[in-house]
Amino acid sequence: MSITEYNGSALVAMVGKNCFAIASDRRLGVQLQTVATDFKRISQVHDRLFIGLSGLATDAQTLYQRLMFRHKLYQLREERDMKPETFASLVSAILYEKRFGPYFTQPVIAGLSDEDRPFICTMDSIGAKELAKDFVVAGTASESLYGACEAMFKPDMEPEELFETVSQALLSSVDRDCLSGWGGHVFVVTPTEVQEKILKGRMD
Amino acid sequence: MGDSQYSFSLTTFSPSGKLVQIEHALTAVGSGQTSLGIKAANGVVIATEKKLPSILVDEASVQKIQSLTPNIGLVYSGMGPDFRVLVRKSRKQAEQYHRLYKEPIPVTQLVRETAAVMQEFTQSGGVRPFGVSLLVAGFDDSGPQLYQVDPSGSYFSWKASAMGKNVSNAKTFLEKRYTEDMELDDAVHTAILTLKEGFEGQISGKNIEIGIIGADKKFRVLTPAEIEDYLAEVE
Numbered sequence: 345m346s347i348t349e350y351n352g353s354a355l356v357a358m359v360g361k362n363c364f365a366i367a368s369d370r371r372l373g374v375q376l377q378t379v380a381t382d383f384k385r386i387s388q389v390h391d392r393l394f395i396g397l398s399g400l401a402t403d404a405q406t407l408y409q410r411l412m413f414r415h416k417l418y419q420l421r422e423e424r425d426m427k428p429e430t431f432a433s434l435v436s437a438i439l440y441e442k443r444f445g446p447y448f449t450q451p452v453i454a455g456l457s458d459e460d461r462p463f464i465c466t467m468d469s470i471g472a473k474e475l476a477k478d479f480v481v482a483g484t485a486s487e488s489l490y491g492a493c494e495a496m497f498k499p500d501m502e503p504e505e506l507f508e509t510v511s512q513a514l515l516s517s518v519d520r521d522c523l524s525g526w527g528g529h530v531f532v533v534t535p536t537e538v539q540e541k542i543l544k545g546r547m548d
Numbered sequence: 549m550g551d552s553q554y555s556f557s558l559t560t561f562s563p564s565g566k567l568v569q570i571e572h573a574l575t576a577v578g579s580g581q582t583s584l585g586i587k588a589a590n591g592v593v594i595a596t597e598k599k600l601p602s603i604l605v606d607e608a609s610v611q612k613i614q615s616l617t618p619n620i621g622l623v624y625s626g627m628g629p630d631f632r633v634l635v636r637k638s639r640k641q642a643e644q645y646h647r648l649y650k651e652p653i654p655v656t657q658l659v660r661e662t663a664a665v666m667q668e669f670t671q672s673g674g675v676r677p678f679g680v681s682l683l684v685a686g687f688d689d690s691g692p693q694l695y696q697v698d699p700s701g702s703y704f705s706w707k708a709s710a711m712g713k714n715v716s717n718a719k720t721f722l723e724k725r726y727t728e729d730m731e732l733d734d735a736v737h738t739a740i741l742t743l744k745e746g747f748e749g750q751i752s753g754k755n756i757e758i759g760i761i762g763a764d765k766k767f768r769v770l771t772p773a774e775i776e777d778y779l780a781e782v783e
Contacts, residue, residue, distance in 0.1 A: 422654060433650040 352523025354485035360506035393455035398483035428455030439471035488517035573699035591732035621767035625712035626680035655686035667701025714746030
C-alpha cells in the first residue's frame with residue numbers, strides 16, 4: 345500500500361453561482377482498520393477561505409498547523425486576510441520547500457476572492473497548482489470523484505442545488521473506495537454565510 | 549568577526565540616552581541635497597535637486613530617483629552610495645515577497661522591511677548607520693502613500709515632507725500650500741515651487757529630478773523635457 349493510501353481520504357470542491365462547496369469524507373483508517381469516523385479534513389483559514397488536506401493524516405495536520413502559523417502572522421503584519429489566490433501560492437511554496445522529502449498530502453483550497461468570485465484549486469504534494477473553474481478532487485477516491493463530478497456538475501448552481509450535487513458526487517464516489525467513507529462533511533459558503541452539514545451514507 | 553575589536557556595536561548609547569552615531573547620520577542627511585514628496589488625492593510626486601559637482605558630469609547618467617517595484621519609487625537625501633545599497637536590498641525583498649505570494653508587495657510592508665534593514669545597521673557589530681533618509685512613494689490597493697524612513701529605522705507616513713539642506717523652509721512652504729484634495733498635476737507644480745524656494749541658480753529640467761505615480765499605479769521618472777513643460781506652466 346502506498347504512503348498516500350495509508351489513512352484514506354476523499355476531498356472535493358465545487359464552484360457555484362457566487363458560492364462554493366467543499367466536502368470531505370470522515371474516515372480515518374490505519375490501512376484496513378478504521379480508527380475514527382469523525383475525522384476533520386477540512387479547516388477554515390478565515391471566514392472566506394477553506395483548505396482541505398488529503399493523504400497522510402500526520403502530514404495533513406502538521407501542514408495545516410504551519411499554514412495557520414503563516415496566515416496569522418500575515419494577518420498581524422498586513423492587517424488583512426489573505427486572498428485565496430495568495431494563500432494558494434503560499435501553500436505551493438511551502439510544499440516545494442520539501443521537494444526532496446515531501447509532505448504526503450494533496451491540498452484542496454476553496455475561497456471567495458475579490459467581488460465574491462469563488463476560487464478553487466488543488467495541487468500535488470510538491471506544489472504544482474491546478475486551477476479549475478468547475479471542480480477539483482483529491483484523495484484515494486479521486487478517480488471516482490472525477491467521474492461523478494464530471495457527470496453531475498452544472499455551471500452556476502445556487503447553494504441548495506450545489507449542496508445536493510456535491511453530496512451525491514461525494515457519497516457515490518466513496519462507496520466505490522474501501523479506504524474512504526463513513527459519512528460526509530460538507531461546507532457551502534456564500535458571501536453572507538457558511539453552512540456546515542454532516543452526511544450519512546453507507547457506514548462502511 | 550568574533551574576536552575582532554569591532555565585533556561590538558559602534559552605535560552605543562550616550563549618557564543622555566541618545567545614539568550619537570544616528571544623530572551624526574541625520575546631520576549627514578541634513579547637509580545633503582534637498583528632496584521632497586507630496587501625496588495628492590490621486591497620486592504621489594517626489595522630487596530632488598540634482599546639483600552635480602561639475603558641468604563636465606554627464607547629467608543623464610545620474611539617476612537619484614529609483615523605482616523599487618513597478619508601483620513604488622523612492623528618492624533620498626544624504627549619501628548616494630548608501631542609497632544604492634538600500635535600493636538593491638529593498639528590490640530583492642520586494643521580489644522575494646512576490647515569489648512567495650505571487651502578489652505585488654504592499655507599500656507599508658516594503659517600507660517596514662527597508663526600515664528593519666536600516667535599524668539592523670544601528671545595532672550590529674562593525675557597521676555604521678546608513679547616511680540617508682528615504683522618501684518612498686507608492687500606489688497600491690490602499691491608495692497613494694508617502695513614507696519617510698530615517699537612518700535610525702523609524703518611518704512615518706506623510707501627506708507632504710522634505711529632507712536635506714533646505715528642510716525647514718521647504719516644510720514651511722509645504723505646510724502653507726498643501727491641500728487634501730490636491731490633484732497630481734497641482735502637486736507637481738507645488739513640488740517645483742518648493743524646490744525653487746531654496747534653489748541656488750537657474751532651475752531647469754536638467755538640474756532637478758521628479759518622479760510621479762498616478763492612479764495607473766506605474767511609477768516613472770519624468771524626462772527633462774516634461775519637467776521643462778511643468779516649469780513653463782509654473783512661470
